[in-house]
Every structure is written in C-alpha cells, then in structure tokens.
Amino acid sequence: MADITSLIPAIVIAIPLLASVLILATGKYENLREGVTITATVAMLVSVLLMLPGVLAGNRFTVTLLPMVPGGDFALKVDAFGMVFALVAASLFLLNSFYAIGYMRSLKEHAQTRFFFCLAVAIAAAIGIAFSANLLTLFVFYEILTIITYPLVVHVETPEAMKAGRKYLAYLFIGGIFLLAAVILTYILTGTTDFVAGGFLAGSGSDLILQILFILFLVGFVKAAWMPLHGWLPAAMVAPTPVSAFLHAVAVVTAGVFGIVRIAGWVFGMDLMATLSLGTLLAVIASFTIIVASLFALAEDNLKRRLAYSTVSQLSYILLGVSMLSIAGMTGAMAHIPIHAFLKITLFFVAGAVIVSAGKESISEMKGIGRKMPVTAVMFAVAAIGICGLPPLSGIISKIYLALGAVEGGVPILLLVIIASAVLNAAYFFPIIYTMLFEISDDPAALELVSEPPLTMLVPIILTAGISVLIFFFPSMPFMDLIEIAIAEITHQVMP
C-alpha cells in the first residue's frame, strides 16, 4: 500500500500523443501511418499492463508533471478505479484500431489521416482522464476529449453531420463550463481539488451549496448522457462506426460515467452524499433515463440509433448503482463500466460490419442477413443477450450487484426498474436477433454479394464478444479485483 512515484503514467499518455504527430507526418503512406497507430496502441496497452500488478497489490503510481494554477498541479495518479477505465480504454482501443483500419479502407473514406490523428489524441485524453490526480487535470483532459472528437463526429461533412456536430459541441461545451464552475467552486470551498478516497468535501459548505455543487458536476459530466441531456449522443450516430464505438465504449461516455463515480467516491464520498440526499436525486434521474431511453430504443428502426438509446439507458445503470450509496451498488456501478463497454462495442462493431458488407443501416432491411454473415450475426446475438443480463455473459454480474444494492439499500422500487429494463432490453434486442438470423430476405438477390466483413473487422468482433464471455467465467481477473480495491479505498476499510 504505497504511492510510487513513476513516469509510466505520463509515458502511457505520451505514446499516443507522439503517435498523433507521426500519423500526421506519415499521412501520405497509408500502411506506414496505420503501422504507427497499431504500434503505439500496443505500446500503450503494454505500459498500462506494466502497472497492473502494482495496482493489484494496492499501490498507486503518481507523478506531478507541472505546476499549473492555484487549485491543482498537472498531476497523474493511477489507482485501482483509474486502472479499470484505462484497461478498458487501452484494450478496446487496440481492437477498435484494427476495426477502424478495416472499416475506413473498405469504405474508402476520405481524410483518413485526420481521422487517425484525432483518434490518437482522443485516446491520450481518455487515459488522461483515467489517471488524473485532481479535478483540474481531469478537466483539462475532459475538454481536450470534447474538442478532438468533434472532427470524428462530423467526419462525413454532410450538412446533417455538421448539424449533429454543432449539437455535440453545444452539449459538451456547455457541460464543460458547468464542470469548470464546479471545479473552481470545489477549490474555493476546500482549497484543493486532489481526489481523496472517501471524499474531502464534508463540512466545507452549507448543504445547499454542496447540493448545487453536485448538480454542477452532474451537468458537467453530460458525457454520461443522462436524460434529458442525452440529445448529443444519438445525433452523433452520423459518424463512421469506429467513431461510434469510440464514443460509446472506448472513451467518451465512459469518461462521463467515470467522472460521476469519481465525484461520488473521491470528492463527495458516499456518507456525505447520503446526508445531502443526493442518492435520491441520482436514483430518480437514473431510473427515468433507464426506462425512457429503452422506450426510445424500441421505436428506432435505425440500428445504430437504437444502439445509441440502449447506451443512454445502460449508462444510467452506473448512475443507479452510485445512487444506492452502498458497497454492492457502487461495485455494480464500477463493474458495469467495463462490462457494458465490451458488450456495446461488439454490437457497434457488428452494426458497422453490416454497413460495410451490405450497406444497410435499418433493422427492417436486415432480414436474413445472418445467413450471409453468420459469425457476425451470432456475435451480435451473444452481446445482445449479455446486455439483457443473461448468463453465460458478463452482463449478469453487474446486474446482480445492482439488485443486491437495491435490496440492501432498502429501495426495492429500484429492483423493479432493473427488472423492467431487462424486459425492455429483451424487447428491443430480440427482434433484431430474430430478423437477422431467422427471417428470410424479401429480396435475396440483393444479398447475393454480401459476405463476412474483412478479418481486421471480424477478429475484433469475435474478441470483444469472447472477452465478455470470459469476464463471466473469470470475473475477478482483473476487473473485479481492481474494483474490490477501489471500494475498500472509498469505504476506508483500508486506510488510503
């Protein structure tokens, strides 16, 4: 149990930044450029893994890079919870990179250098969020992530995409301003913004101020896409599929929910949140989002948009877990971050594969597509079953914890929300599976040339689905072990 000063966290972030420069420099030579992306991504994942044993042993890696402003140095700290996010981001980014290369080349997309450059900077920002030692550093990376994902969202540059891009920026910029206000208010109240396991705000201001502060944070982390501030996420579906995967699983929404869990566990602390009855507020928002977003998903025929509403709904599981303010609830919330990420990225990968192979985006047009792309369609079914929370997939793990939390916390109505949502999930996913695998196409000739996507896309799909199965059988390694350490930290079972 010690803080170890180490440059590795900084190196992890520096690798993709360096790669982004090289990507610009090698832009003319596609293979070399993609080589840079893959090399950097592997190097990044390896550096993250280097720290894993240390973090599992309860150590934290810290480094202060630069003095910044009053309120926080530019400092990194790798703890167990940050490690969860970093592991998710780094490993999924590797798969997403292969997938993106296959996808972009198959569709002969324009401006690929810009695309891979932005992705590299964005992953650096995401890892930065995971490793931030204080609110200010987190804010810096959070804003960079907002800006650098904009060119990805508007990649196709159609008027529709530009409109979606404006919406995306408007939500996230305004959110960023709320976040900045929250960070500064935190500093004014306490004189620090360093994360402390178990929180550091208690007793620093009146209940009202602290409640307002929490709402500022909540709006600030609009990347968590809770309703009614979710509009940017379905709009951003106009982006190429690897970008959707990046937004929905690798980094962006994950950064939002990560931020909220960070705030709950490391700024407010569960006890203070209970005193301020913030759990109730969060529970209401989360329950509303879970149910309503599922209903929206039911109504969507566009596969990617349906998945987007599914994400909105699933993210609120994490908020719901936090709102229970209990060990089981918090564990469920944290566990749902990697679990949902691996499942959802599989679904997006499949949606993209269908676009590449068959050019279809509407669910109603996908009849019988499973006969032409059996592996892809089966993987979709596997991941969808996982999201619904059925064994033998990872989804059930977080749901069990959440259900436990609901019972433990004495709010059985939340249990009802979870069950209702599971039914709704099944209602919007099973028809897709049925359409893909069991229905027969109205126009078989149109599907004549459809086949499985290129291997760079197919292998990541199989891997992410496979990992989701593995997490079910071996939950402890490494995610649940890390989460256990994180929970122990914030509940002070072990002194930090």
Added chain:
Amino acid sequence: MTIINHIPVFLVAIPILASLLILATGWYDRRFCYPIALITILSQFLASLAILLRVLDGGTIRYHLGSWAPPLGIELVIDSFNGFILVAILLLAAATIVYARRSVEKEIAPDKIVSFYVLFQLLVTGLVGMTITGDVFNLYVFLEISSIAAYTLIASSRKPHSYLASFNYLILGSIAAGFILLGIGNLYVVTGTLNMAELATLLPASYHLATVHSAFLFLMIGFSIKVAFFPLHLWLPDAYAESPSAVTVLISTVMAKVSVYALFRLLFTVFTTAYIIDSFPVTGFILLMATVAIVAGAVLAIAQEDLKRMLAYSSVSQIGYIMFALGVANEIALEGGLLHILGHAVMKGCLFMVAGLIIYRMGTSRLSDMKGLSKTMPISCAAFALAGASMIGIPPTIGFMSKYYLVLGAFEAGLWPYAAVLLVGSLLAAIYIWRFIEIAYFGDPHGGHDEDHHTHTAEREGPLSMLAPMVCLAILCLLFGIFVEVLMGAVGPAALLLLGGA
C-alpha cells in the same frame, strides 16, 4: 555608470533616431528601410528582456532623463508591471515586423513604403515610451506620437474605406486625447506635479476634491475610448478591418495593450486602490460594463461576415475580460487580467496574421469565400485552430489559464453572477471561432477526398517570413499555457505592485 544602466533611454531614443535613419536612407534606396526597422525592434525586444530580468532581480529601475531629478526632469520608471508589459508588446512588435515585409510589399504602394516604415517605427517608439514613462504629461506626448502614426498607418492601405476608418479613429482618438489632457491638467492644478510617483503621494490629501474626481473621470473616459471599452469601441472595427494586415496586427496587439496598460497604471498607481474602491467607488461600474462588453462584443463578432471584422469585435469582447480584472481588483483576478494582456496579444496577433495571410493569398477576408481553406492553407488553419482554442479558453492554452484566474478571482470576491457571465463569454467565443473552423475544415465536402495526395510546402502557402511568426505565436499560445508557472514569476509581483504591495 555602465552602459546597461542607460538601457531605458535607449529604448526610446534609439528608435526615434532609427525612424529618422529610415527616412534618410529611404531617399537613397528604399530597400534599406526594412532591415533598419527589423534590427531596431529586435534589439529593443532583447533590451526589454534584459530590463525585465534586472527588475525582477533588483527591483524598480528609475532613470532620470539628462540627470534632471523629478519633479523638474522627466523620469522613466520600469517596475515589474510595465517591465512585463514592455516585454509582451515588444515580443509582438518583433513578430509583426518579421511578418510585415512581404505583406507590406503586397498591400502598400511602393512609393509609400519608406514612410510606412518610418511611421511603423514611430508607432512602436511611442508605445514603448508610453509604457516606460513615469510622467503623466510625457505619457500624453507619447500617446499622441503613437496615435498620429496609427491614424496614418491605418489610411495607408489602398482600400478607399481605410480613409474613412482612419478619419473616424482620428476624430474619436482626438476626443480621447482631449479628455486625457484635461484630466492631466486637473491633476496638475491640484498637486502641482506631473510625476506619477509624486502624484500618488500628493493626491490622497485631495481625494475629496471635485477637481480630482473630474480628473479621474476625464482620464477614465479618454482611455476607455483608446482601449475601445464597450460602448466606446466604435472606431475599432473599421480601424482593424480596413488597415493593411501588418498594421492590424500591430494595433490590435501592441497598441491596444499599451492603452490598457496606461489605464491600469493611472487607476492603480496614480490613483491607487484606495481611491477607486473607497473614495470614488468605480470598480463596480467597471465590472458591470466589462461583462456587458464581453457579451456584446462576442455577440457582434458572431454576427460578422468578414473574418477581420469578426476578430475586431472579438477584441472588443476580450478587452472586457481585461477590464473585468480591473473591476474585481483582487490579486488573483489581476493576475488573470495581466496574463490575459499577454495571452490575448499573442492569440489575437496570431489570428490577425492568419487573416492577413489569407488576404495575401486569396485577396479576400469574407468568411463565405473560405470554404475548404484547410486543404490549401493547412498551416494557417492549424495556427488559427490553436490560437482560436486559446481564445475560447480550452485547456491547456494560455487563454484557459487567464480565464481560470479571472473566474477564480471573481469567485473569491463572491461575484458569482459575474463569473457566470465570464463563462458564458467563452461559450460565445466558441461560436464565432467555430464558424471559421467549420468553414475552413468541414465546409467543402466535395473537395475533401483527395487530401491525402496533396503535398504542402511552405512556399505554396505563403512566404516563410509570414508563416514563421504566425506559427511561433500559435505555439506560444500553447507553451505559455503549459508553462504558465514561469509567467506567474513576472505576473505575480506585478499584480501585487498594482494593489500597493511589494
């Protein structure tokens, strides 16, 4: 006395001589003009750095012109406040003079080039003089030197509208100068001195006098016109938009900042915080007007169809940020304001350089003509994006750091609603900056498919002498932000000095 002790006077005397030299050699051959101006301004910049280091090390430097002690003689004073400003403005002047050569060749009639460089040199000299003088009347003289040079320079572009812009500025500038002169006269009547340090010690006894109040108001109004503090900004958009590119860069960065400096100097060291907060409480009003300026300037910027005009209104908004610091008047906010004086000069200089290069290349500054510009001018657009990010206040740029200090200062003073306006202002900045980004990068979906096959070289995009200073300033936006702690070493003492400390 060693030579280094005379640097303060060299800062003004040598450039005045240089401007005469430019004129004289220009008769012989106009190719001599540029190198002389370049060398003079670069050496001024180096000298200012040396002075700042000395001041930070050994305290305020007081230089008596001709060894005449004040109050009889004129005193040059360099402390941590104007030492910092001096370096900032000469950095920008140096970048501008490098940038100017090719831009001037294109935009100024060949027979006007000699007088252009003479006036350019005089303008810089006047501004440096305003910055380092310790005498209010001397301040007025330098103000007039710089103003008259500026009126002429604005009119030197070949566009017909530039005469009108120059004339408007001449009228308003003269009104401002009149106010300032009246203010100085009143101060002299009350105290019998024109030396700033003596004024500061003699004035408190007369703080209750109507003469002092009217002097304060005259000076306040006069300089508010000069800094284009909303709603006294009317001369600014035309003057910025119609001048030759190099002049726009110089007046929008160096000249605007020196006027701001003079206002800070008068309010904080001649009148002191005791006067502006207690005897004649004006900070609340300044704060209110500053927030109005931030919002109104940004909204007007959003409404513009012309890039230079948009940037000009953005300046009106950004001046609001600096005045905001003046209105809050606590240490953290003033640090933010001073950072913003430097930061805004660097980013706005860069943005106007981009605008100038676009005019150089394409002969237009209409936003609608810039569709897909990032394909043909990638370096300029990247520089714009970086400086623009700083304008919006995206971390880790200098723009974020100064806004952070300002918001923190406002929070600390309990001025929460004002802090909220500040944050909204950065959102508005995002809107007008993003219009260009969207047009330049994403506005041309059809032409975008061959990007990877282009090879871009500096020669194709513009002359190296225009690209280099632009890129340097863009990178400085980032470096100043990341290494803001180094700047705080100079800004911290300056803010304390303004508040009457060390």
